[in-house]
Amino acid sequence: MAQKDKVLVLQKAISILEDLSDRSEPAGLTEIAKATGLSKTTAYRILSTLQDSNVLLKNSRGRYQIGPAVVKWSAAYNRRSGLLEMSRNILEGMRDYSGETIHLFVFENGRAYYLEKLESPSPLVMRSQVGVELPLYSTAGGKAILFALPSNQLDDYLAKNVLERRTPNTITDPDRLKELLKQYKSLGYSEEIQENEEGIRCVAAPVVDGNGYPIGAVSVSAPAYRFDDKKASVVGRKLAQETAKISLRISRRHMEGNKEA
Structure with missing residues (x-):
């Protein structure tokens, strides 16, 4: 052949x-x-x-x-990345703290995927599924990754991608999105209010490597009716603090790996 x-x-x-x-x-x-x-x-x-x-x-x-053979492939990826392993206790802690659904995303080669999902103790039906790619512009996790990107890569993303409307609240104006990303960067976390799924509100913070480059994100998702502005702000700030701990672990791991090499 x-x-x-x-x-x-x-x-x-x-x-x-x-x-x-x-x-x-x-x-x-x-x-x-x-x-x-x-x-x-x-x-x-x-x-x-x-x-x-x-x-x-x-x-x-x-x-x-x-x-079942694909489980081996998934395990091999997780071992190489280390992101899930180093995030596990923080993901569980954020679920207990917020009482809501937690997602871990991985960002590779310009695309983000759901790597883990910890369900809320309260019922919450969402389309999210481990292994599925997520849109960066309409999800809190995606926007957390975008605001952590170097400005030239963000500009490149906005130039090459059409911001399609996924709900009535989806932001489809690149300039408007860019302004919001600046605000999110100053806060340390992003928000999404029924922009990707109607009835769902999320906050998210990026996971970055030792150079400050995004390799993933963590989000907290909840029904919009029980995730008001005050709770979203409190959870968002807490999430930014906890996600920074994952970034520090990633950075230390890379430094140790470089020493061994």
Whole structure:
């Protein structure tokens, strides 16, 4: 098989994995082929190969779902990053302090993903899901990352991305967003009031490396009706203090790694 053909097969396999990871239920061959634009023959070959490696599982009804092999990949990423390990107790502490849902995000190669989610003791239905990419401009976590970026990278992001309206409250004017990011930077935390999901309000603070570059963020999310301005301000300030501790741990780890090298 030519190198170009191998790359195409890999891209097709990734598209299948992306499709299945977005589903809440197992899917059949026809559904997968239609969603990915592949022929049934091609989809079946790839599905069978992934099944042989336990990357996918096939149930008794002939439907496919993500398999246990991916857990190893996730664990390997978390070991390399160290972000989840060094954040765990602070995430739990913020959940206990706020009584609300906590998210940890990782920022790599210009894109942010949900790395961890600690549910609120109170019921809260949100679309967030570990492993899913989040929009930077309409989420508190994303905006925390944006305000920590160097100004030239922020300008580049705003020039290349269309700020699509996700709710009636979404900020779609780049200049307006940029002004708000300046305010958030001075506060040390960002806010999002029903801009990404209606009924949800969040505050977030960035996690930065030893050079001050954002590698992630932590957010607190709650129903807007029980997260008023006063509570958001108190929780936001506390979150900024706690997230700074994660940044310090990350910086120290990198320094220790450089000494060993």
